[in-house]
Structures are given as structure tokens and as C-alpha cells.
Amino acid sequence: MSAASTTPxxxxxxxxxxxxxxxxxxxxxxxxxxxxxxxxxAVVLFFILMMIGSFTGLVAKNWSKEIGVSYANxxxxxxxxxxxxxxxxxDPSAKKIPTADLSDIxxxxxxxxxxxxxxxxxxxxxxxxxxxxxxxxxxxGRDVLQKAIKGAExxxxxxxxxxxxxxxxxxxxxxxxxxxxxxxxDLLEWFYNIFTSIPYILLILAFAAVFSSSPQLAAFKxxxxxVAILAxxxxxxxxxxxxxxxxxxxxxxxxxAAQAIGASDTxxxxxxxxxxxxHVCLVQLSxxxxxFIKAEVILSFLGLGVPVDSVSWGTMLAEAQAELxxxxxxxxxxxxxxxAILVTAFSMLTDSLRDALDPKIK
Amino acid sequence: xxxxxxxxxxxxxxTLAGVMLLIFVLFNWVGGDPALVLAxxxxxxxxxxxxxxxxxxxxxAYVQLGYFAFEVAxxxxxxxxxxxHNDDKPKAGDKATADAPAxxxxxxxxxxxxxxxxxxxxSRIGPTLTIMIPVxxxxxxxxxxxxxxxxxVRGTLTDRAIMMVCTVAMSISFLVYIIVAQxxxxxxxxxxxxxxxxDSFWRxxxxxxxxPIMLAVFVGLAPALRLYRSFFLDEINxxxxxxxxxxxxxxxxxxxxxxLRNAMIPILTNIGIALPGIFVGSFLLxxxxxxxxxxxxxxxxxxxxxxxxxxxxxxxxxxxxxIINLLVDVLYKAVDPRVxxx
Numbered sequence: 001m002s003a004a005s006t007t008p009x010x011x012x013x014x015x016x017x018x019x020x021x022x023x024x025x026x027x028x029x030x031x032x033x034x035x036x037x038x039x040x041x042a043v044v045l046f047f048i049l050m051m052i053g054s055f056t057g058l059v060a061k062n063w064s065k066e067i068g069v070s071y072a073n074x075x076x077x078x079x080x081x082x083x084x085x086x087x088x089x090x091d092p093s094a095k096k097i098p099t100a101d102l103s104d105i106x107x108x109x110x111x112x113x114x115x116x117x118x119x120x121x122x123x124x125x126x127x128x129x130x131x132x133x134x135x136x137x138x139x140x141g142r143d144v145l146q147k148a149i150k151g152a153e154x155x156x157x158x159x160x161x162x163x164x165x166x167x168x169x170x171x172x173x174x175x176x177x178x179x180x181x182x183x184x185x186d187l188l189e190w191f192y193n194i195f196t197s198i199p200y201i202l203l204i205l206a207f208a209a210v211f212s213s214s215p216q217l218a219a220f221k222x223x224x225x226x227v228a229i230l231a232x233x234x235x236x237x238x239x240x241x242x243x244x245x246x247x248x249x250x251x252x253x254x255x256x257a258a259q260a261i262g263a264s265d266t267x268x269x270x271x272x273x274x275x276x277x278x279h280v281c282l283v284q285l286s287x288x289x290x291x292f293i294k295a296e297v298i299l300s301f302l303g304l305g306v307p308v309d310s311v312s313w314g315t316m317l318a319e320a321q322a323e324l325x326x327x328x329x330x331x332x333x334x335x336x337x338x339x340a341i342l343v344t345a346f347s348m349l350t351d352s353l354r355d356a357l358d359p360k361i362k
Numbered sequence: 363x364x365x366x367x368x369x370x371x372x373x374x375x376x377t378l379a380g381v382m383l384l385i386f387v388l389f390n391w392v393g394g395d396p397a398l399v400l401a402x403x404x405x406x407x408x409x410x411x412x413x414x415x416x417x418x419x420x421x422x423a424y425v426q427l428g429y430f431a432f433e434v435a436x437x438x439x440x441x442x443x444x445x446x447h448n449d450d451k452p453k454a455g456d457k458a459t460a461d462a463p464a465x466x467x468x469x470x471x472x473x474x475x476x477x478x479x480x481x482x483x484x485s486r487i488g489p490t491l492t493i494m495i496p497v498x499x500x501x502x503x504x505x506x507x508x509x510x511x512x513x514x515v516r517g518t519l520t521d522r523a524i525m526m527v528c529t530v531a532m533s534i535s536f537l538v539y540i541i542v543a544q545x546x547x548x549x550x551x552x553x554x555x556x557x558x559x560x561d562s563f564w565r566x567x568x569x570x571x572x573x574p575i576m577l578a579v580f581v582g583l584a585p586a587l588r589l590y591r592s593f594f595l596d597e598i599n600x601x602x603x604x605x606x607x608x609x610x611x612x613x614x615x616x617x618x619x620x621x622l623r624n625a626m627i628p629i630l631t632n633i634g635i636a637l638p639g640i641f642v643g644s645f646l647l648x649x650x651x652x653x654x655x656x657x658x659x660x661x662x663x664x665x666x667x668x669x670x671x672x673x674x675x676x677x678x679x680x681x682x683x684x685i686i687n688l689l690v691d692v693l694y695k696a697v698d699p700r701v702x703x704x
Contacts, residue, residue: 190376190377190380191380193377193380194377194380194381194383194384195384197377197378197381197680197683197684198381198384198676198679198680198683199638199639199641199642199679199680199683201639201642201645201657202642202660202675202676202679203676205645205660205661205664205672206385206388206389206664206672206676207388208664209393209663209664209667209669209672210388210389210392210393211392211393212664212667213393213399213667213669214392214393294535294536297535297537298535298536298537298646301537302649302661302665303665304664304665313535314537317535317537317538317541320541321541324541324542324545325545325549332538332541332542335538336534336535336538339533339534339535340530340533340534340535340538341533342533343532343533343534344529344530344533347529347532347533348529
């Protein structure tokens with residue numbers, strides 16, 4: 001399809017771009033007809049908008065503020081008994097009662113007055129805490145809804161960026177190995193064999209162990225580390241697919257034509273062939289985002305992911321595990337359901353994209 | 363076939379060397395100075411220098427790499443000896459005082475517990491397999507049966523509904539399943555123990571293992587069903603199926619006798635891919651249900667930066683993976699006579 005349009009005159013970027021637009025336009029038309037695909041696309045876009053919103057501080061700005069009572073009830077359970085909150089609020093008053101007058105024997109007794117003056121200077125304002133929050137509160141009275149949105153930001157960001165890096169690594173190496181072959185191809189195949197002969201979970205844990213103990217990488221702890229771990233371990237599947245695509249394309253006429261008019265190897269690989277395999281990249285990107293979001297949640301749950309001062313669906317689940325035992329299920333539900341919605345939408349979008357971009361279906 | 367196996371074994375050598383090189387580079391350079399990691403909060407320069415000497419990280423890189431290769435091989439011989447000569451054990455006490463790598467069976471020790479790494483790994487593999495072998499068997503059997511059923515009603519509303527449920531089920535984090543199931547079946551209803559493990563294999567299998575096994579099977583079923591269904595659907599469009607139907611065979615016979623046998627080939631490939639994973643186990647299940655398996659051991663090692671354990675586990679499990687892959691390829695021939703060794 002694009003072989004015909006990439007005639008020798010199409011050396012400049014623009015016509016090549018036009019040629020690939022044909023495929024994308026067709027795919028977009030097919031995707032538009034696919035109702036499930038469009039709905040999932042809408043859901044995914046909604047989550048991405050939410051991510052941008054919370055990143056720029058438009059929504060979920062106060063996720064770390066303790067605005068409710070401990071384990072505040074969700075709105076729809078307003079008025080339900082909250083033993084945890086009651087216990088906490090009575091505790092401090094119980095402590096205030098002086099046990100005995102020790103001023104006779106206390107060597108610090110002369111300073112009592114000075115302390116009293118000082119404490120009088122400090123203004124204590126008691127902010128009223130909400131009894132119930134939209135989706136309930138956590139142990140410190142933080143809003144679970146805002147936490148879930150903020151957690152979505154972390155998880156989606158990690159998933160997207162790690163998938164992008166993995167795609168770049170996998171595509172670049174796959175292109176080199178598939179197109180050039182030879183010694184360098186063998187070397188990359190060796191690399192691939194090394195990475196795939198170690199069980200995937202073990203590879204991730206080994207990288208996590210190294211990155212978390214390294215003093216030089218301490219500055220990058222948290223999100224950058226998780227992204228690096230996922231990208232460095234997750235490129236192999238993409239590499240395999242892209243490599244076989246490049247082997248297939250390397251012998252095609254349009255590549256030979258490009259060679260005949262003097263296009264360099266790099267140009268043929270990345271200007272001529274890449275647009276023709278980019279649909280594989282896109283489907284892989286979508287698939288890997290899903291995979292990496294799931295992985296990030298598990299890594300953060302285990303404490304190998306994002307640091308404690310930020311929130312991700314994984315850390316929320318880690319907190320929720322203990323809360324469930326005392327009957328506070330809303331944080332688990334919020335994190336679990338929002339993740340399930342996003343991942344379902346993303347997986348269905350991947351399936352729709354794959355169908356829409358399949359060149360065999362016209 | 364002998365030539366094929368030999369050649370495959372020969373090809374493993376560069377890969378294995380590469381795995382060791384990767385691990386070496388990761389743990390000796392990327393992870394920073396191993397001596398500092400081991401030293402932890404010790405800041406005394408002399409002490410750190412001592413640790414550096416003990417670990418051999420003051421040597422040039424090729425010497426360290428040689429040590430590492432020696433340690434890997436030594437781990438093998440030690441494990442082997444501990445299985446063949448049980449009389450070794452009483453001597454272990456005085457051997458510990460002898461200078462390291464020189465003595466024959468002084469394996470690498472864990473930084474955290476000072477236990478020999480090869481012993482840690484061999485003792486943890488049992489619980490892992492107790493969980494993972496039933497999981498793999500049940501998942502395959504149930505998955506294949508359900509997939510035949512779904513493929514039989516392909517294209518109907520039931521089929522689409524089941525596929526939809528699978529997609530949704532796959533989207534829920536494994537963590538949520540474990541947390542909820544442990545709470546519901548273990549804590550609330552009390553049908554299963556919340557967690558635990560014993561020394562008796564049968565008690566483990568019948569009392570402690572069922573809940574983790576059922577969870578893993580349940581979670582693994584959705585992707586397996588989707589995959590196996592696609593295998594069946596691929597086969598259904600073949601000519602031989604049409605011929606079988608044209609002969610007047612019932613749809614049931616066609617599915618059970620013709621399609622199933624042919625679809626078993628990609629299914630077996632898939633099991634072959636999953637097989638090495640059973641040795642790693644599910645570290646999440648092992649952590650939640652406190653099963654003393656390999657996955658949990660590795661996770662604990664990661665959390666306390668116990669490099670020797672992680673290094674050994676990675677290298678040995680990579681070996682196991684390669685050998686199982688070879689075995690699967692050889693067994694393949696038995697299942698599919700069309701396969702020829704090249």
C-alpha cells in the first residue's frame with residue numbers, strides 16, 4: 001500500500017508523511033465505526049486529562065491535606081458509626097488531665113510560669129474536620145477520592161513514560177538488528193537472549209534491588225527509578241516484533257528504491273521503513289502501558305516503587321490491606337475500581353487499535 | 363537428535379555468560395560499591411576497606427568476574443555434594459572458619475543471615491512447587507475445558523459476554539484479588555487459614571495451599587481462556603475441520619477429536635513458556651500467605667539488599683529456564699511428529 005506511494009520522488013519528508021497518513025486515516029475511520037473502541041478511547045482520554053489536571057494542580061490539589069476525621073465515612077454512608085474517629089478525638093482530652101502536682105519536687109518548677117506564657121502566645125486554631133468525604137477518608141483523614149486521582153496521575157504517568165521508553169529502546173534495537181543484521185544483529189540477539197532467559201519477575205526484582213541500594217541513583221528515587229526499571233526490562237517483546245517486521249521490510253521494493261536513489265541506511269531504517277511499522281509500535285505501546293501500570297501498582301505496593309510521600313494506586317492498596325480488617329473498605333474499592341476501569345478501557349482500546357490498524361482488513 | 367541437544371547446550375554457554383555478565387555489571391557497578399552496601403551505616407574507612415578486601419572488590423574487574431564464575435560453579439558442586447554425601451554435615455562447623463573460596467564446599471553466604479545461599483535456594487523451592495505445580499495443572503485443564511466450550515458457542519452473545527468478563531477480570535489487580543479473598547475466605551468466613559505453612563507436605567497441600575492455589579488459578583484463568591479460545595478458533599477455520607463436518611461427523615466429535623488435538627500444540631507451547639515461571643513462584647502469594655518459598659525469599663533479599671541471594675537466584679533460575687526450554691523443545695517432537703530438529 002505504501003510501497004507504491006513511496007516512489008523515488010518521495011525522498012523529502014512530506015510525501016512520505018502523506019503516504020503514511022493514508023493508513024492512519026483509514027484506521028481512524030475504522031476505529032470510529034467501532035463503538036467499543038470509541039468508548040474506551042473516551043475513557044482513556046478522560047483519565048489522561050485527569051492526569052494532566054492533577055499534574056497542573058487543577059484537581060486533587062489537597063490530596064495530602066487532612067481534611068476529614070480519621071476514616072471518614074463516604075457520603076453515601078453518612079452517619080454510620082465511625083469508632084476509629086471517636087476514639088481519636090477523645091484521646092487528647094484524656095491526656096490533658098494533670099496526674100499530680102509535682103511542683104514541690106520538680107527541679108524545673110520555676111520555669112512553669114515561663115512555659116505557660118509561651119504556650120499562651122501560640123494560637124491554636126481547630127479546623128473542623130469533615131465527618132464524611134465523597135469517597136471516604138483514610139487513616140489520617142485524607143480524601144480518598146483525591147488520593148485516587150493523584151494515584152492515577154502517578155500510575156498513568158509511570159505507565160506511559162515507561163512504555164514510551166521501552167518502545168524507543170525496542171524499536172531502535174529491533175530496527176538495527178532486523179535491518180542491518182550481521183555482527184551487530186548477532187550481538188543484539190545475544191542481548192535479547194540474556195534478558196529473556198532470566199524470568200521476568202526476577203529481572204524486575206534484580207533491577208529494583210540494584211536501583212534501590214545504589215547511592216549514586218538515590219537522587220532519582222521514586223518515579224524515575226520505576227520508569228527505568230520497567231523500561232530496561234520491558235523492551236524485549238517489542239524488539240522481537242519490530243525485528244521481524246524489519247527483516248520483512250528490508251527486502252521490499254520501496255526500500256531498494258530508496259537505496260537506489262542514495263538514501264543512507266539510517267534514513268531507510270527510520271524514514272522509509274519506520275512509518276510502515278509504526279502501527280505495530282502503537283499497538284505495542286498501548287499494550288505495554290497496561291502491563292506497566294499493573295507492574296507499577298505491584299512495585300509500589302511492595303515498597304519498591306514510588307516513595308511514601310507520594311501516592312499511587314499501589315501504595316493505596318498497601319494501606320487498604322490493613323484497613324479492610326477494621327471494615328474500612330473504601331480506599332481498596334477506590335483504588336481497585338479506578339484502576340480496573342482504566343485498564344479495561346486501555347485493553348479494549350488496544351484490541352480495537354489492533355483491528356483498526358490491521359492492513360489486511362480494508 | 364543428540365546433535366541437536368548438544369548444539370543447543372553449546373549455544374547456552376554464551377547466553378549464560380551474558381547473564382552472569384549482566385548480573386555482575388548490575389550488582390558491582392550500577393548498584394554502587396557492594397562494600398558500601400554491605401557496610402550499611404558503618405562509616406569507618408578501615409572497616410570498609412576490610413569488607414572491600416573480603417568481597418574481593420578491590421581486585422580488577424576480570425578477577426572479580428572470575429570469582430563470580432567460580433562461585434556459581436561452586437554452588438553447584440556444593441549442592442550436589444550435600445545431596446550425595448550426607449556425612450559432610452558434621453564437618454561444616456570447622457569449615458566455616460577456614461578461608462573462603464579455597465575450601466571445596468564453602469559456598470557463598472547470605473549477607474543478612476550468613477546462611478549458605480545454595481542451601482537457602484534449595485530449601486525454598488519445595489513450598490514454591492507445592493503451590494505452582496497444582497496451579498499450572500488446574501489452570502491448563504480448566505482453561506482448556508472452558509475454552510472448548512466458549513469456542514463451541516463462538517460468535518454468540520454468551521461468547522462475547524464471557525470474553526468481556528475476562529477482559530474486566532484481567533484488569534483488576536492481582537493485589538485486589540488477594541487482599542479481598544484473604545479477608546473474605548480467610549478472615550471473615552474462616553473457610554481457609556489466613557496464612558501459614560507447616561513442615562508436612564500433605565498438611566500444606568490440603569490445608570494451607572488451597573486458597574493460594576485457587577486464587578492463582580482464578581486469576582490465571584481469564585488470560586488462559588482468551589488465549590486458548592483464539593487457538594481453537596484458529597483451528598476451526600482449517601480445511602480438515604470442514605472435511606470432518608462434510609463426512610457427517612457431529613460438531614461435538616469434530617471439536618473433541620479433531621480440533622482439540624491440533625489446538626493442543628500451541629497450548630503446549632504456551633505451557634512450555636509458563637513452565638520456568640513455576641520455579642520462581644508467585645512472590646505476591648507467598649508474601650501474603652507467608653509461604654516460605656523462593657519468590658518470598660527473593661523479595662526479602664531485595665528489601666534488605668542481600669545481593670548474594672539475588673545474584674544466585676537470578677543466575678540459577680536463568681539456567682533452569684534455559685534447560686526447561688530445551689526439554690520442552692525436545693518433548694515437542696513427541697507431540698508433533700511434523701517438528702524436525704534443524
